[in-house]
Amino acid sequence: MIQKKICMLGGFAVGKTSLVARYVTSLFSEKYLTTVGVKIDKKQVAVDGRDVTLMLWDIYGQDDFQDVQTSQLRGMSGYLLVVDGTRRATLETARQVQAKAAAAVGEVPFILLLNKSDLSAQWEIDEPAFFKLAEQGWHVIRTSAKTGEGVEEAFMALTRAMLVRA
Amino acid sequence: MVDEGERAAGRGPDRRDDLSSLRALIVGPEQRSLAAIQSRLDDKAGRAEDLAEVLPRVLLQHAQDAHFTAALTPPIEKAITTSVQRNPKPLADALFPVMGPAIRKAVAAGLASMVDSLNRTLEQAVSWRSLRWRVEALRTGKSFGEIVLAKTLLYRVEQVFLIDRRSGLLLQHAWAEDAVVEDADMVSGMLTAIKDFVQDSFKVASTDSLEALKVGDLSVWIEPGPYAIVAAVIRGSAPSGLRGRLQEAVEMIHLQFGGVLETFDGDTSPLADAKNTLESCLHAEFRADERKPRTRSTWIIASVVVVALLIWGGLRWRDSRHWAAYLDALRAEPGIVVLSADRHWRGFAISGLRDPLARDPQSLLAAAGVLAGDVRAAWTPYYALEPGLIAARATTVLRPPTGVSLSVRDGVLSLDGNASMAWVTEAKRLAPFVAGVVSFDAAGALAGHAREAMTGVQNQTLLFTRGEASLVPGQETALAQLTTHVAQLAQIAGVADQRYRIDIVGHTDADGAEESNLSLSQARADAIKTALTPAAGAGVELAALGEGSRQPVVVSDNERDKQRNRRVAITVTLIAGTGNQGR
Numbered sequence: 001m002i003q004k005k006i007c008m009l010g011g012f013a014v015g016k017t018s019l020v021a022r023y024v025t026s027l028f029s030e031k032y033l034t035t036v037g038v039k040i041d042k043k044q045v046a047v048d049g050r051d052v053t054l055m056l057w058d059i060y061g062q063d064d065f066q067d068v069q070t071s072q073l074r075g076m077s078g079y080l081l082v083v084d085g086t087r088r089a090t091l092e093t094a095r096q097v098q099a100k101a102a103a104a105v106g107e108v109p110f111i112l113l114l115n116k117s118d119l120s121a122q123w124e125i126d127e128p129a130f131f132k133l134a135e136q137g138w139h140v141i142r143t144s145a146k147t148g149e150g151v152e153e154a155f156m157a158l159t160r161a162m163l164v165r166a
Numbered sequence: 167m168v169d170e171g172e173r174a175a176g177r178g179p180d181r182r183d184d185l186s187s188l189r190a191l192i193v194g195p196e197q198r199s200l201a202a203i204q205s206r207l208d209d210k211a212g213r214a215e216d217l218a219e220v221l222p223r224v225l226l227q228h229a230q231d232a233h234f235t236a237a238l239t240p241p242i243e244k245a246i247t248t249s250v251q252r253n254p255k256p257l258a259d260a261l262f263p264v265m266g267p268a269i270r271k272a273v274a275a276g277l278a279s280m281v282d283s284l285n286r287t288l289e290q291a292v293s294w295r296s297l298r299w300r301v302e303a304l305r306t307g308k309s310f311g312e313i314v315l316a317k318t319l320l321y322r323v324e325q326v327f328l329i330d331r332r333s334g335l336l337l338q339h340a341w342a343e344d345a346v347v348e349d350a351d352m353v354s355g356m357l358t359a360i361k362d363f364v365q366d367s368f369k370v371a372s373t374d375s376l377e378a379l380k381v382g383d384l385s386v387w388i389e390p391g392p393y394a395i396v397a398a399v400i401r402g403s404a405p406s407g408l409r410g411r412l413q414e415a416v417e418m419i420h421l422q423f424g425g426v427l428e429t430f431d432g433d434t435s436p437l438a439d440a441k442n443t444l445e446s447c448l449h450a451e452f453r454a455d456e457r458k459p460r461t462r463s464t465w466i467i468a469s470v471v472v473v474a475l476l477i478w479g480g481l482r483w484r485d486s487r488h489w490a491a492y493l494d495a496l497r498a499e500p501g502i503v504v505l506s507a508d509r510h511w512r513g514f515a516i517s518g519l520r521d522p523l524a525r526d527p528q529s530l531l532a533a534a535g536v537l538a539g540d541v542r543a544a545w546t547p548y549y550a551l552e553p554g555l556i557a558a559r560a561t562t563v564l565r566p567p568t569g570v571s572l573s574v575r576d577g578v579l580s581l582d583g584n585a586s587m588a589w590v591t592e593a594k595r596l597a598p599f600v601a602g603v604v605s606f607d608a609a610g611a612l613a614g615h616a617r618e619a620m621t622g623v624q625n626q627t628l629l630f631t632r633g634e635a636s637l638v639p640g641q642e643t644a645l646a647q648l649t650t651h652v653a654q655l656a657q658i659a660g661v662a663d664q665r666y667r668i669d670i671v672g673h674t675d676a677d678g679a680e681e682s683n684l685s686l687s688q689a690r691a692d693a694i695k696t697a698l699t700p701a702a703g704a705g706v707e708l709a710a711l712g713e714g715s716r717q718p719v720v721v722s723d724n725e726r727d728k729q730r731n732r733r734v735a736i737t738v739t740l741i742a743g744t745g746n747q748g749r
Binding site for chain 2: 002028074
């Protein structure tokens with residue numbers, strides 16, 4: 001059986017936890033996030049006929065990512081980087097996080113999730129910004145915790161990327 | 167060196183020889199020993215001999231070394247597997263002698279453990295302690311098994327996790343049979359996160375790490391290795407020796423799977439065999455059964471209780487039989503009516519009706535074997551109508567003289583034996599007042615009197631003067647006696663409700679005309695009837711009849727004989743009422 005550790009990273013209140021809440025098996029409550037700083041859920045996916053168990057480390061989001069303990073990133077095979085489309089600042093945070101993660105664990109697959117796609121009217125992040133990200137080779141998926149848009153797709157895409165790399 | 171040699175050689179053979187001899191002189195011994203080593207290395211047979219010499223020593227010296235054993239195990243396992251795959255017979259032959267005993271031993275051990283667990287189950291099913299635990303289980307809402315475990319367990323390793331040190335991914339997991347196991351993958355991750363959290367939060371040295379967590383009677387012991395950690399979830403307080411066991415497990419796993427662990431990238435399948443090592447850590451220790459000595463005393467107490475119950479039951483059964491016998495005796499007894507009979511925790515209760523003249527119920531207890539103290543009796547007095555009791559009651563009221571007995575049949579009180587006239591008369595007056603007496607038959611008691619009186623009357627003959635209806639002088643006494651007897655008879659008839667008939671028949675001698683003789687004989691009978699009438703009363707009927715000379719006592723012309731024929735003859739007959747003469 002294949003198991004992978006993946007992390008959910010992103011700034012404060014970008015909606016990481018609620019984004020996946022409906023799609024994962026949970027044992028621990030959200031209070032772990034604020035106490036221990038991390039909450040672990042499980043997600044089973046099947047990619048190309050292989051069953052993969054994703055251990056999803058939901059890491060407490062802070063806009064100042066300096067405080068996040070890199071020890072929590074150790075051993076991850078990939079991560080989801082979540083950005084709140086209605087707050088431009090969260091994209092900047094995501095950049096910092098990505099840099100820090102790359103420094104901590106090296107280059108591992110990740111996917112940028114542009115969250116709150118249901119509120120696209122209020123988006124502060126414009127099309128040119130997306131293109132810039134795509135040019136950098138970042139894989140971007142629009143997601144919505146409200147509609148569930150893009151969530152399964154994100155898990156599948158990340159898993160596939162991790163397996164290819166392995 | 168070679169160039170130098172060549173240059174030296176160019177200068178002449180002598181110089182070369184010198185060098186050779188110098189070389190031989192300086193490094194000759196080393197060269198020879200090198201050559202010897204080389205030849206020994208090339209000699210495979212010799213090396214095999216050397217190895218054969220040292221190998222047993224190595225095996226002997228390092229047999230206890232876990233690393234050595236672990237390193238040897240895989241090739242030996244593989245060799246055995248290959249051997250069996252190729253031809254299972256040699257191994258089967260080799261194992262055959264040990265298989266039988268091994269199987270027997272296993273069966274015996276299985277049976278012993280089954281009996282043991284049965285004993286334990288039985289003990290826990292019936293002991294007071296288990297009853298207390300069941301109550302506790304009910305009270306706290308926990309399962310009985312949990313309570314038993316909590317009370318008897320010293321410690322138990324419930325789960326052992328093998329966790330990848332970097333990613334926190336679960337590599338292997340072993341758990342005790344009935345342990346509560348949450349999703350081990352997530353627990354494993356969270357445990358790692360917490361471990362990291364503690365390490366990061368308190369800025370400890372990188373070589374130090376969280377060794378144990380403790381919540382209530384549950385603790386988690388963490389034993390780190392270079393690539394993986396072993397975490398044991400323990401209920402109760404484990405001895406420190408367990409730490410050593412966990413360390414051994416970590417070392418063993420790193421020895422066996424070091425390479426896999428180092429390059430672990432999510433595929434746990436090569437680590438399947440690590441589970442055996444983890445399972446070897448699932449230790450449990452129960453409280454020494456301090457009830458062993460108590461078990462014996464429990465048995466003694468139980469035996470005493472059982473014996474006491476048996477005795478008590480036996481006694482109670484015996485008492486029941488005695489009680490039943492007593493009730494039967496009471497029911498058979500005239501003048502006693504049992505209305506209710508109950509058995510209580512201690513003793514018996516009985517109630518009913520009792521004639522004051524019936525036997526005392528207490529007097530029947532001894533014969534039935536019932537203790538008087540065990541019985542509470544409530545008897546209500548009543549008049550029993552059994553003949554015997556009516557007779558007894560009549561006896562107390564009438565107080566018959568000695569020799570007279572009373573009996574009752576269909577309500578008729580009868581007397582037997584000789585009683586005075588006066589007593590019988592009084593008894594007749596009182597008898598109707600005795601409960602149960604319907605009528606009174608005094609004839610039995612008066613039979614003697616009646617016989618006497620009848621004898622005084624029967625076949626009496628009074629003699630008359632010739633041609634007259636008057637008695638011969640001197641017959642007055644006889645008439646007086648006759649009158650007395652008739653009076654007696656009349657009295658008896660009155661008391662005994664009898665009726666007598668006295669036939670008075672007059673006779674003449676053969677002299678004279680028969681016509682005048684008939685009237686004379688009638689006149690003579692009438693004269694006696696008249697004389698007796700005052701004495702006769704209501705119970706005695708008098709009948710006078712003249713027979714003339716037709717029934718002479720004697721046929722003769724002799725004057726003395728003629729006088730005998732001039733007579734009145736008396737006979738008496740009982741015509742109504744019980745005579746009782748026969749009795």
